[in-house]
Amino acid sequence: MTTTVFQQLAIDNIKSVFEQQFDDLINEPEWLRQQRKQAFQLFLEAGFPTRKNEAYKYTSLEQHFSGKFTYLSHALCEKINIEEVFNCDVPSLDTHLIILVNGWYYASPNQELLKQTPEGIIFGSLREAIKQHPAIVQQHLKTYFSSLASSLDYINMALMQDGLLVYIPQHAKLDKPIQVINLVVAEEAVQIYPRHLIVSESSNVVQILFCDHSLNASPFLMNGTMDIYLKDFAKVDFYRIQNAHNHSIQITNNHIYQSAHSVFKSVYVTLHGGTVRNNIYVHMNGEYSKNSMYGLWLADKNQHVDYFTHVNHNVPNAESNQFFKGILDDEATGIFSGNIYVDKNAQKTNAYQSNKNLIISQNARVRSKPQLEIYADDVKCSHGSATGKLNDDAMFYLRSRGISHKESCQLLMFAFASDITKEIEIEPLKAEIEGLVDKRLRGELSRCNRCSISCS
Amino acid sequence: MNNDEIIQNLTQSDYKYGFTTNVDTETFPKGLNEDIIRRLSAIKQEPEFMLEWRLKAYNYWKQMEMPLWAHLKIPPIDYQDIIYYAAPKTVVAHNSLDEIDPELKKTFDKLGIPLEEQKQLSGVAVDAVMDSVSIKTTFKETLANLGIIFCSMSEAIREHPDLIKKYLGSVVPYTDNFFAALNSAVFSDGSFVYIPKGVRCPMELSTYFRINARNTGQFERTLIIADEDSYVSYLEGCTAPIRDENQLHAAVVELIALRNAEIKYSTVQNWYPGDKNGKGGIYNFVTKRGICKEENSKISWTQVETGSAITWKYPSCILKGDHSVGEFYSVAVTNNYQQADTGTKMIHIGKNTRSRIVSKGISAGNSQNSYRGLVKIMKNAENARNFTQCDSMLLSDRCGAHTFPYIEIDNPTAIAEHEATTSRIGEDQIFYCNQRGISTEDAVGLIVNGYAREVLNQLPMEFAVEAQKLLQITLEKSVG
Numbered sequence: 024m025t026t027t028v029f030q031q032l033a034i035d036n037i038k039s040v041f042e043q044q045f046d047d048l049i050n051e052p053e054w055l056r057q058q059r060k061q062a063f064q065l066f067l068e069a070g071f072p073t074r075k076n077e078a079y080k081y082t083s084l085e086q087h088f089s090g091k092f093t094y095l096s097h098a099l100c101e102k103i104n105i106e107e108v109f110n111c112d113v114p115s116l117d118t119h120l121i122i123l124v125n126g127w128y129y130a131s132p133n134q135e136l137l138k139q140t141p142e143g144i145i146f147g148s149l150r151e152a153i154k155q156h157p158a159i160v161q162q163h164l165k166t167y168f169s170s171l172a173s174s175l176d177y178i179n180m181a182l183m184q185d186g187l188l189v190y191i192p193q194h195a196k197l198d199k200p201i202q203v204i205n206l207v208v209a210e211e212a213v214q215i216y217p218r219h220l221i222v223s224e225s226s227n228v229v230q231i232l233f234c235d236h237s238l239n240a241s242p243f244l245m246n247g248t249m250d251i252y253l254k255d256f257a258k259v260d261f262y263r264i265q266n267a268h269n270h271s272i273q274i275t276n277n278h279i280y281q282s283a284h285s286v287f288k289s290v291y292v293t294l295h296g297g298t299v300r301n302n303i304y305v306h307m308n309g310e311y312s313k314n315s316m317y318g319l320w321l322a323d324k325n326q327h328v329d330y331f332t333h334v335n336h337n338v339p340n341a342e343s344n345q346f347f348k349g350i351l352d353d354e355a356t357g358i359f360s361g362n363i364y365v366d367k368n369a370q371k372t373n374a375y376q377s378n379k380n381l382i383i384s385q386n387a388r389v390r391s392k393p394q395l396e397i398y399a400d401d402v403k404c405s406h407g408s409a410t411g412k413l414n415d416d417a418m419f420y421l422r423s424r425g426i427s428h429k430e431s432c433q434l435l436m437f438a439f440a441s442d443i444t445k446e447i448e449i450e451p452l453k454a455e456i457e458g459l460v461d462k463r464l465r466g467e468l469s470r471c472n473r474c475s476i477s478c479s
Numbered sequence: 480m481n482n483d484e485i486i487q488n489l490t491q492s493d494y495k496y497g498f499t500t501n502v503d504t505e506t507f508p509k510g511l512n513e514d515i516i517r518r519l520s521a522i523k524q525e526p527e528f529m530l531e532w533r534l535k536a537y538n539y540w541k542q543m544e545m546p547l548w549a550h551l552k553i554p555p556i557d558y559q560d561i562i563y564y565a566a567p568k569t570v571v572a573h574n575s576l577d578e579i580d581p582e583l584k585k586t587f588d589k590l591g592i593p594l595e596e597q598k599q600l601s602g603v604a605v606d607a608v609m610d611s612v613s614i615k616t617t618f619k620e621t622l623a624n625l626g627i628i629f630c631s632m633s634e635a636i637r638e639h640p641d642l643i644k645k646y647l648g649s650v651v652p653y654t655d656n657f658f659a660a661l662n663s664a665v666f667s668d669g670s671f672v673y674i675p676k677g678v679r680c681p682m683e684l685s686t687y688f689r690i691n692a693r694n695t696g697q698f699e700r701t702l703i704i705a706d707e708d709s710y711v712s713y714l715e716g717c718t719a720p721i722r723d724e725n726q727l728h729a730a731v732v733e734l735i736a737l738r739n740a741e742i743k744y745s746t747v748q749n750w751y752p753g754d755k756n757g758k759g760g761i762y763n764f765v766t767k768r769g770i771c772k773e774e775n776s777k778i779s780w781t782q783v784e785t786g787s788a789i790t791w792k793y794p795s796c797i798l799k800g801d802h803s804v805g806e807f808y809s810v811a812v813t814n815n816y817q818q819a820d821t822g823t824k825m826i827h828i829g830k831n832t833r834s835r836i837v838s839k840g841i842s843a844g845n846s847q848n849s850y851r852g853l854v855k856i857m858k859n860a861e862n863a864r865n866f867t868q869c870d871s872m873l874l875s876d877r878c879g880a881h882t883f884p885y886i887e888i889d890n891p892t893a894i895a896e897h898e899a900t901t902s903r904i905g906e907d908q909i910f911y912c913n914q915r916g917i918s919t920e921d922a923v924g925l926i927v928n929g930y931a932r933e934v935l936n937q938l939p940m941e942f943a944v945e946a947q948k949l950l951q952i953t954l955e956k957s958v959g
Binding site for chain 2: 390392410412
């Protein structure tokens, strides 16, 4: 395959950043340095994906990596007190609040970087955890070796900065959800590589909420990788709200590893963001494990939202569900590529996948690719995809009851979206997100509800 | 016999069309170069423009690489190790049946093709193509009275150059893909159909393709033009002898439907699939595409794919005319080590266009069966409508069934739906049949036929019966 100009620029750019950074990383343990090196080698071998790659058929990222963004090799010392200014956490929801600024863990001077409970639960900065608990981190920071890892994971591993670590040992119980606010505040255009690791060995439910925000309008590139390990009988609920501004490029690579009897549930809601690409890879490695994924994107203007899922059923008797919905307005593009892979050993697999899209403007576009790859015969697999406009009958029903056209549209769109939002199991969060979705659909939301920063 | 044995027996039925015919053939030396193309064109007495077109295609093909994106394992093909032209020697223009080589006649009799006009009752006009050459076209006069042209491609190039110039390559240009370019350079024959304005073709038109000679590739080209307000139903069938080596079949089919015209194209594909260890068999890499060029036209593809070691084709519809309709019905059966990557493309360009896709995949043995389809609704295709259903059935624990749909929508008024399921024959279903005295073997046949019925119903009557039998034979002993 010939290399395009942008592809070569992207490779050169990453190469130069890596080479500049690598010498600064002298304080890092040797194993980590080695991993970065290996990942970088893997990246050079694999090259940068372009639209010629099947997985990136509808989204080209190479021009974003071609050098417009500055790499931040250390945390910025922000003068502003972020917690005061930024108030977008969910009211009436008590959480462990964690703030990441430009990919770096943020702690005020009197705050510790890593919290540890008497039960052995550890959460906080991943970078700090590498120092204090290298064993836990080293054991799990290996995703770049996974069969599903892509070049973007290699890049993240090579250039990763900081991020979140959550470790729940057996029998431990987290008293309240963890909320992570992932902020970008830099004055200049930055490229950031957060890295998150969540490991649960406990059969008690762990709830984690991620909010992506930006505090000013300067463009940024984020390429984050997150690994979630669910050991036997573990239960994790994961929510992610993406609401950065429309000049951003956000790439998330999520790898979920499920052991026997584990239950994972995730809800993704993309409200804003220029180019968003969410890669979700699920490894069903334990029997009787269950995975449910829900996603909702509301895209307008020139937004480009691409959800890419890959569920690998490697063992028998596991179950997976995918349900993704998009509403596309203006010139926005919504993409869903789903893949279910059922190994020949994975008999008695139940796997479902559904994608529904609503197009409400003349120039919006939808691409849908729900795919099944099945090598076992005793399975129940199905997928469906439907794209269309608002239902005429439903519209007529509402109009005939004296509801205005605009209001009817809102109602129907909200109903469409509620299939996803209703899956949120934290009540205050659900109410908050439904409120955001409602506002978003009315075009009133350009920022989080109570955020006091007035940036457009 | 337990279930597994029954399945095994069923899936190992022999290929009954595997005989060879001893007719003298005239063949070119192996390999492909400009000289071969010139010689081919000269033998065919083609006008100059055809030769130029072929050479352009050949030069374009030389720069291309064989695509590898399909979900198929294709052993490397040496394109210089193929004979690009083989023709039964005795072929000259036949005026009556008596002139046909008796060996050839026997071949087609064996295949059950009603070459003889006395079999008029079957009411099918047949164009028989053996290796690279059209042997005999029946019912020509009857059709000619209506103004219908049904003849071999070579004849059409000589006698109707205007139509050829206008339409050949207009739906599948030689730049389209690797195999289309190859075919454009070396195609030797095929069928040509022209239905004039306002004519409803009174009988099924049919072509029977037969590969006979060793080491040859078969490259035929079919072009069907349905002028305004006309209708035609066309059927192709294909068989090949049992050979140890793989043979390449790279055909191109182009359909053109003008205003209010309807074309129904059915295929019963039964090329030699290779033996039960996956040795030999035909590589069936075909480009089929139709265009609903003007308003209210309709193109319907029906295919029953049971043969070939590897099947790789996507009969497609370009719905350009407003209110035009495209349909695709497919049953693809793979057994032993067969592989299939097949499906369709529906490109909606005109307003109020509709398309419907029904695909039923059945995989048994160690085979891999993929559906791959594209539904594209362009920006101006107001109120376009698509419905897609693709089901897969797995009959063994060693086979694979895959679905790769692509849905691209650029218009808000469009509605596109896709649904797919994958399953196997339930023990409860078999039990239900057994309980009523139906043997497991018959039960499988029954269930598979029920599963495929929606597609088989689309076939012309005479062939629906044949296809049903074919399905049963291919799948005998395949339930897991």
